[in-house]
Amino acid sequence: MKLNSIRIMDKIMSRAMIKSVIVVGQGYVGLPLSVHAAKSGYKVYGFDISKEKIEQLKKGYTDSPEIKKSDLLRLQKKRKIEFTSTIPKLNKQSIIVIAVPTPLDSNRKPDLSMLINACELVATVIVDNSLVINESTSYVGTLRDLIKPTIGKLSSAKDIMYAVAPERIDPGNGKWSMKNTPRVIAGLDNIATQITVKFYSKFCDQIHIASKPEVAEAAKLFENTFRQVNIALVNELSSIANLIGFSTHETIKAASTKPFGFMPFYPSIGVGGHCIPVDPSYLAFSAESVGAEAKFINLANLTNSSMPKNIAERIKIILEGNLNGKRIQIAGVTYKPNISDLRESPALDLINELKSMGASVIWHDPFVTKYDDQQSSELKQDIDLGLIVTPHDQIDFSIWKKSGVKVLDLSANSKNYGWPKFL
Ligand SMILES: NC(=O)c1ccc[n+]([C@@H]2O[C@H](COP(=O)([O-])OP(=O)(O)OC[C@H]3O[C@@H](n4cnc5c(N)ncnc54)[C@H](O)[C@@H]3O)[C@@H](O)[C@H]2O)c1
Numbered sequence: 001m002k003l004n005s006i007r008i009m010d011k012i013m014s015r016a017m018i019k020s021v022i023v024v025g026q027g028y029v030g031l032p033l034s035v036h037a038a039k040s041g042y043k044v045y046g047f048d049i050s051k052e053k054i055e056q057l058k059k060g061y062t063d064s065p066e067i068k069k070s071d072l073l074r075l076q077k078k079r080k081i082e083f084t085s086t087i088p089k090l091n092k093q094s095i096i097v098i099a100v101p102t103p104l105d106s107n108r109k110p111d112l113s114m115l116i117n118a119c120e121l122v123a124t125v126i127v128d129n130s131l132v133i134n135e136s137t138s139y140v141g142t143l144r145d146l147i148k149p150t151i152g153k154l155s156s157a158k159d160i161m162y163a164v165a166p167e168r169i170d171p172g173n174g175k176w177s178m179k180n181t182p183r184v185i186a187g188l189d190n191i192a193t194q195i196t197v198k199f200y201s202k203f204c205d206q207i208h209i210a211s212k213p214e215v216a217e218a219a220k221l222f223e224n225t226f227r228q229v230n231i232a233l234v235n236e237l238s239s240i241a242n243l244i245g246f247s248t249h250e251t252i253k254a255a256s257t258k259p260f261g262f263m264p265f266y267p268s269i270g271v272g273g274h275c276i277p278v279d280p281s282y283l284a285f286s287a288e289s290v291g292a293e294a295k296f297i298n299l300a301n302l303t304n305s306s307m308p309k310n311i312a313e314r315i316k317i318i319l320e321g322n323l324n325g326k327r328i329q330i331a332g333v334t335y336k337p338n339i340s341d342l343r344e345s346p347a348l349d350l351i352n353e354l355k356s357m358g359a360s361v362i363w364h365d366p367f368v369t370k371y372d373d374q375q376s377s378e379l380k381q382d383i384d385l386g387l388i389v390t391p392h393d394q395i396d397f398s399i400w401k402k403s404g405v406k407v408l409d410l411s412a413n414s415k416n417y418g419w420p421k422f423l
Contacts, residue, residue, distance in 0.1 A: 018131065018195065021095045022047055022088060024118045026057060028274070028341070029135055029167045030099035031064050032178050035071055038080040040202035042095075046083045049117075054085040063340050065172045087121045093129040095199055096122050098147070099167065102136045104278055108301075110139055110285050112146065119147055123154035131161040131195050137220055137279050140286040143213040144188060161192035164213040165200060166220035172339040182206040186216040221286070224279035225297055230265040231276070231412075232300035235307055238267035238423045242314060249414065249421040267423035268412030269389060270307040270346030272335025277304070277344045308346050311410065311423070312353035318408070319385060324358035327383040331397070332390025332411075333365045340367035347389045348372075366394045381405050388417055 019042060023034045026048040034046040048054055056062065058076065060069035075081040082088075100118045105111040115136055122132065132151060134143055143164045151160065165185040169178055183204045187193030197207050210216040238248040248267050256264045271277045280301065284294035316323050335345040342348065348371070351361050362383075365376050379386070379395070381403035388397070388409045400407050401418055408422040 018093055018095050018199075019043055020045070020090065020092065021097065021199075022090070022122075022125075024048075024087070024096065024098045024122065025100040025136075026050075026053060026083065027099065027101070028064055028171050029169055030097070031057070031062060031067055032169060033097060033099060033135065033167075034081055035067055035075065036178055036203035037199075038075045039071075042202075043079075044075075044081045045088045046081055047087050048083075048085060051085045054083045057083040065339055066177065087125050089125050090127055090130075093127055093131075095131045095133060095195075096126060097133045097135055097165075098122070099135040101274065102138050102278075102282070103274070104281055108281050110282055112138065112142075115142070115146070116150060119150040120154060123151045126151065126155050126157045126160060128158045129160075130157065131163065131192060131199075133163045133165050133196055133199070135165055135167045137166055137224075137275065137282065138217065139282045139289070140214050140217045140221070142217060148188065161187065161189065161195060162213075163187035163192045163196040164216045165196060166216055168220070168223070171341070172336065179203060180205050182208055184208045184210055184216045184219050186210040186213045188213060218283070218286070221279050221283040224275050225283050225300075227265075228271060228276050228280045228304065229296050229300040230263070231268065231271055232303035234265045234267050235270075235303055235423075239310060242423075247421070248423060253414075264414070266412045266414060268307070268346070269311050269350050269410050269423075270304045272343065272345040272347075273341060274343050277301075304346075305349075308349035308353045311350060312357060314422075315354065315385065315387075315408070316357060318406075322358075323354060326359045326385065328354055328359045328361050328385045328387060329377075329380055329383045330361065330363040330387045330389050331365075331379065331395055332388070332392055333363050333371065334367055334390050334392075337390050337392045338367075338394075342368060342371060345390075350387075350389065364395070365390070366392055388419070391415070391417055 021037050021042045022045045023030045024047050026046045034044045038044040060072040098118050100114045102115055103111050134147055143162055148162050165183055168181050170176055183200050185196045185207055187196055200207055241248045252264050255262055280297040284297045287294040319326050333347040334341055354361050362377050364379050368376055379399045381399055386400050386405050386407040388411050391411050397417055407419045409417055409419045410422050
């Protein structure tokens with residue numbers, strides 16, 4: 001073995017001894033990571049700037065559907081996890097994973113303020129030979145052009161390694177978890193890549209190594225753009241089907257009999273959550289930064305975001321062309337079933353559209369007690385129209401069935417709730 005290779009191996013071996021992890025951000029992404037890392041033997045500091053969240057986590061409470069209260073309490077008792085609202089000072093090399101929100105600003109451009117703030121905090125505690133991994137979704141080049149220089153400028157720590165490992169978690173998905181969903185990773189150099197592989201191998205079944213961080217960052221954005229564009233396409237089909245007079249769902253079922261080259265997507269009132277409506281705009285931003293235009297992304301954004309208005313117009317026709325004073329109840333307002341996340345939920349836009357057309361709108365959601373000063377109300381029968389938007393498993397539709405109230409199923413899946421699909 002050449003001397004240079006031996007030095008590299010020595011470095012890998014010494015840094016592979018890293019035993020402690022700081023996870024910056026304890027949300028839907030950071031908390032499950034903290035729990036998996038702690039269960040696989042790391043000492044984890046779960047850091048979040050929200051004092052309220054940290055207090056809740058200390059008591060074992062969380063919104064993350066896959067995390068059990070008993071696990072949170074047991075791991076804390078054994079001192080495998082410490083939750084803290086102050087970034088911990090470390091005296092040994094560590095892995096620091098960043099998992100903070102990367103939303104869009106009011107112009108639908110990347111809002112990187114929380115990611116930059118996280119890097120500035122990391123710079124205050126990082127020590128020599130540590131590894132920084134970014135799990136937050138961001139534009140192509142974020143690790144190299146933003147994270148590394150931001151930390152490097154403020155910290156005098158030497159030989160810091162950098163890698164990306166974009167999270168693909170789908171909160172509430174019973175089949176695909178952090179463990180069995182392959183993880184794409186890439187380091188800025190080979191040592192960072194090797195240590196990152198070693199870390200994730202402890203709790204992920206399959207690791208895919210990309211040749212450079214930009215590939216991993218782009219793959220994350222492209223996966224969600226693929227979904228957003230296909231959802232827009234099927235929503236467009238739904239509008240066409242409505243005008244011509246055929247069933248979109250029956251058409252998708254027929255097309256799905258083709259054993260190759262087709263994948264079903266289902267129409268909906270739009271896209272929601274922290275990923276599908278947001279990530280494509282990060283890819284569009286990457287495109288614009290090199291003078292390219294992301295035409296598909298812009299069109300898909302427009303198509304999906306116009307769905308609540310389009311559907312409200314269609315509902316108006318169903319209710320004899322006038323929504324004034326009509327009582328409408330929506331079942332499920334979160335952006336997808338069985339979670340409490342309201343971020344970017346198109347149900348909220350549909351409520352606003354229907355209200356602006358004069359309807360009186362109430363909603364029922366077992367995961368949301370209050371939104372915009374309005375409380376969730378039980379499913380009612382004295383209404384003019386019921387709308388199935390986000391059918392959580394817990395919602396019992398029997399009262400609507402028994403009373404024969406008029407119901408439209410707008411849900412974005414192929415399940416049958418007892419009423420024909422409207423979209
Ligand atoms: N939620 C998902 O399903 C999902 C899936 C894949 C990727 N992502 C990406 O992962 C990232 C995190 O998303 P999330 O859903 O976990 O967000 P979240 O809002 O659930 O949690 C983020 C947490 O970070 C905390 N935070 C904000 N700024 C901080 C700072 N400077 N220091 C420490 N903590 C800070 C917030 O208080 C919050 O608790 C985003 O980039 C998102 O796009 C999310």
